Amino acid sequence: MLFIRHFERFSERAYRQGKAGGYLHVYIGMEALAVGWLTQIRQGYDYVITAYRDHAHALLLGSDPVACMAEIMGRRGGLSRGKGGSMHLYDIPKGFFGGWGIVGGHTPLGAGLAFASKYRGEDRVTLNFLGDGAANAGVFFESLNMAALYDVPCIFIIENNEFAMGTRLEYHAADTELHKRGYPFGMKHERLDGMDLLQVRQDAKRIIDWVRENQKPYLVEIMTYRFVGHGAADNDQTLYRTKDEVESARQRDPIALLMDYLTSNNLMTREKIEAIDAETEAEAERVYEEADASPHPDPSEVYDDVYSDMTPEVGH
Amino acid sequence: MxxxxxxxxxxxxxxxxxxxxxxxxxxxxxxxxxxxxxxxxxxxxxxxxxxxxxxxxxxxxxxxxxxxxxxxxxxxxxxxxxxxxxxxxxxxxxxxxxxxxxxxxxxxxxxxxxxxxxxxxxxxxxxxxxxxxxxxxxxxxxxxxxxxxxxxxxxxxxxxxxxxxxxxxxxxxxxxxxxxxxxxxxxxxxxxxxxxxEDREFSIPFGKARIARQGTDLSLIAYSRMVHVCLAAAEQLAERGISAEVVDVRSLLPLDTETIFASVAKTHRAVVVYEDWKNGGYGAEIAARIAEECFDDLDAPVGRVGGLNVPMPYSRVLELECIPNADDVLAAVNKIA
The missing domain is CATH 3.40.50.970 (Thiamin diphosphate (ThDP)-binding fold, Pyr/PP domains)
Incomplete structure (x- = not known):
């Protein structure tokens, strides 16, 4: 969790310093959610797909942090050699299928990944992450229906951080209990906490085990909160929330919650935690510097990988 | 085979x-x-x-x-x-x-x-x-x-x-x-x-057009059902002593410009025929490529026949009005012949 937090701070720095462009969405405040779930799957075997707030998922699945940061900076050393960017991180050999920019658009892909494992008689589970904003998309409902119709082992995980960009939950969803989206399709569904890592891990294990065993889809809505703007270009958060609200949410900062648990149970001293914090921050800085040393792509690479076997018509 | x-x-x-x-x-x-x-x-x-x-x-x-x-x-x-x-x-x-x-x-x-x-x-x-x-x-x-x-x-x-x-x-x-x-x-x-x-391995590579009918006087360039419309038009042109070549593009992307350009180089006249709306349809792209690359070969501007620029009407009479037919192709040929 600490490394993700520091990595995200450095990715924000990359944006501020003009080393990253476009859109950049960080996971600060939501770390326990991805950590809790992605540590409970069979990494490299199970499939994971998410939307554009994707840095944490890649890091947790074992992607090289330097390649992640280099991709965010659009460099040749990036996971997609600078073709994807912050929103489009992929590490297929590690079971990470992105990294998608159209709200809700990737949800049928995730269900299709799960369909493929059922088609082949494998016992993989697919974690299909989406945001609360995507929970309103038509194609998401289509995906839920098809996943339930074919009984595919897919867990739809709504990361409910209470905002669809700058629009608060109650202004974008007619029913704010998004887990109920599973009900019309006969899908098991529940709302869970996403801030207390130990609880998140327990919930994740229980549900992943159930889906693997029963080969049916599941819908969970996980309550979380982003402490920072929607994207790096979100420069006026007063339009949709107050400082007090953010401060109050920070009382349940997932990292602070875990630190309190560790210290109050005498599992780790405050000094030790601070030392780890300093170490991970230094590591994130090293990642940043190393990524920044990666060269930009050569203009001649622009046509690479449009197709697997041919080049499009060349030239302007 | x-x-x-x-x-x-x-x-x-x-x-x-x-x-x-x-x-x-x-x-x-x-x-x-x-x-x-x-x-x-x-x-x-x-x-x-x-x-x-x-x-x-x-x-x-x-x-x-x-x-x-x-x-x-x-x-x-x-x-x-x-x-x-x-x-x-x-x-x-x-x-x-x-x-x-x-x-x-x-x-x-x-x-x-x-x-x-x-x-x-x-x-x-x-x-x-x-x-x-x-x-x-x-x-x-x-x-x-x-x-x-x-x-x-x-x-x-x-x-x-x-x-x-x-x-x-x-x-x-x-x-x-x-x-x-x-x-x-x-x-x-x-x-x-x-x-x-019958061969279970029979396949056709993408990006290879087919000469559906050999000809020397002009090239009719089409794909899908419009190939048959062009073949019918070519039959009628033959009766008038005009030898039309019909190029079946079959693969739009990738596009076999080589075969298309070779046909135009031979006949010096081209009409592109497509069922899609004429405005902005793929035939316009093919016509543009010919105009760009075959200017010196052409004896006349590239002709285009496309579907009428209207939502498809229900009435059979109106529908047939919209879909290009052999007469539409002949009319386009007459403009450049």
Whole structure:
């Protein structure tokens, strides 16, 4: 969790310093959610797909942090050699299928990944992450229906951080209990906490085990909160929330919650935690510097990988 | 090469069966393709063959390899993309290509870009096939020609075969291709017959046009059903002593400009014929390429015949007014001859 937090701070720095462009969405405040779930799957075997707030998922699945940061900076050393960017991180050999920019658009892909494992008689589970904003998309409902119709082992995980960009939950969803989206399709569904890592891990294990065993889809809505703007270009958060609200949410900062648990149970001293914090921050800085040393792509690479076997018509 | 006569519809079905038998990763998805046997009967018998006879179902009543779907084009294509990203080779039937408009986000914004955005980590061996263009009074929402929309998109391949043999050869190539392929049929072609090679490996590479009729005086350039319209026009021109060459483009993306340009270099006149709306259709792209590259060969401006720029009307009289026919081609030829 600490490394993700520091990595995200450095990715924000990359944006501020003009080393990253476009859109950049960080996971600060939501770390326990991805950590809790992605540590409970069979990494490299199970499939994971998410939307554009994707840095944490890649890091947790074992992607090289330097390649992640280099991709965010659009460099040749990036996971997609600078073709994807912050929103489009992929590490297929590690079971990470992105990294998608159209709200809700990737949800049928995730269900299709799960369909493929059922088609082949494998016992993989697919974690299909989406945001609360995507929970309103038509194609998401289509995906839920098809996943339930074919009984595919897919867990739809709504990361409910209470905002669809700058629009608060109650202004974008007619029913704010998004887990109920599973009900019309006969899908098991529940709302869970996403801030207390130990609880998140327990919930994740229980549900992943159930889906693997029963080969049916599941819908969970996980309550979380982003402490920072929607994207790096979100420069006026007063339009949709107050400082007090953010401060109050920070009382349940997932990292602070875990630190309190560790210290109050005498599992780790405050000094030790601070030392780890300093170490991970230094590591994130090293990642940043190393990524920044990666060269930009050569203009001649622009046509690479449009197709697997041919080049499009060349030239302007 | 020994051949057998069959319809376009049967050629499409037989190719799918051969590829499904040869490769367990190939499967079909679509609306009403299984128990209902397909709206145009292209998938007739496949639910029984792969579901019932093999007792192979993904859930009771839905065959694992001939997957009946809800009527949700974005969901269907998205599902297929996900399956394709891990190596399955789905063939999605669009009941009509007009409905693929609903799935444009999945096809254009997802399927076409995955190989690029992942820098080649993920391939999408997906075929989206189905009838495009007008049939018989299907009216405004069911008569679209979509191939030009898709041929605009880097990352897709687009083919539009005109004969049973081309359908067979190109569909096999499409199924074996590791990139997303749009395979446009035409409702008016399903019943036509032609000789088809029996060889189970017979295939036609993408990006190779076909000379459907040799000629010396002008080139008629078309794809899909319009090839037959051009052949009829060429027949009438022959009676007037004009030798028209008919180029069946068949593959829009990649486009075989070499064959097209060679024909124009020989005949010095060209008319491009397409069923899609004339304004901005793919024939305009072909005409532009000829104008750019063959200026010195041309004795006249490049002619174009396209569908009328109106939503397809229901009335048969008005519908026939919209779809290019041999007389429209002759009128265009008269302007440049």
């Amino acid at each position: 020994s051949t057998i006569e069959m319809t376009y519809r049967d050629a499409v079905r037989q190719t799918m069966v051969e590829e499904m038998d040869a490769n367990p990763d190939v499967f079909l998805m679509g609306e009403d393709i299984g128990r209902y046997r397909g709206t145009f009967r292209v998938t007739e018998g496949l639910y029984d063959k792969y579901g019932v006879e093999k007792n192979d179902f993904i859930v009771p009543g839905i065959a694992r390899r001939v997957v009946d779907t809800p009527i949700v084009e974005p969901g269907i294509v998205g599902f297929a993309i996900g399956a394709a990203m891990v190596g399955l080779r789905p063939i999605v039937e669009m009941m009509t290509m007009s409905f693929s408009i609903l799935a444009l986000d999945q096809i254009i914004n997802h399927a076409a870009k995955i190989h690029y955005m992942t820098a080649g980590q993920a391939k999408v061996p997906l075929v989206v096939r189905g009838p495009g263009g007008a049939a018989n009074q299907l009216s405004a929402q069911h008569s679209h020609s979509m191939e030009g929309w898709y041929a605009h998109v880097p990352g897709l391949k687009v083919v539009a075969p005109a004969t049973p043999a081309c359908a067979k050869g190109l569909l096999r190539t499409a199924i074996r291709d590791d990139n997303p392929v749009i395979f446009t049929e035409n409702p008016g072609l399903y019943g036509i017959k032609g000789d088809v090679p």
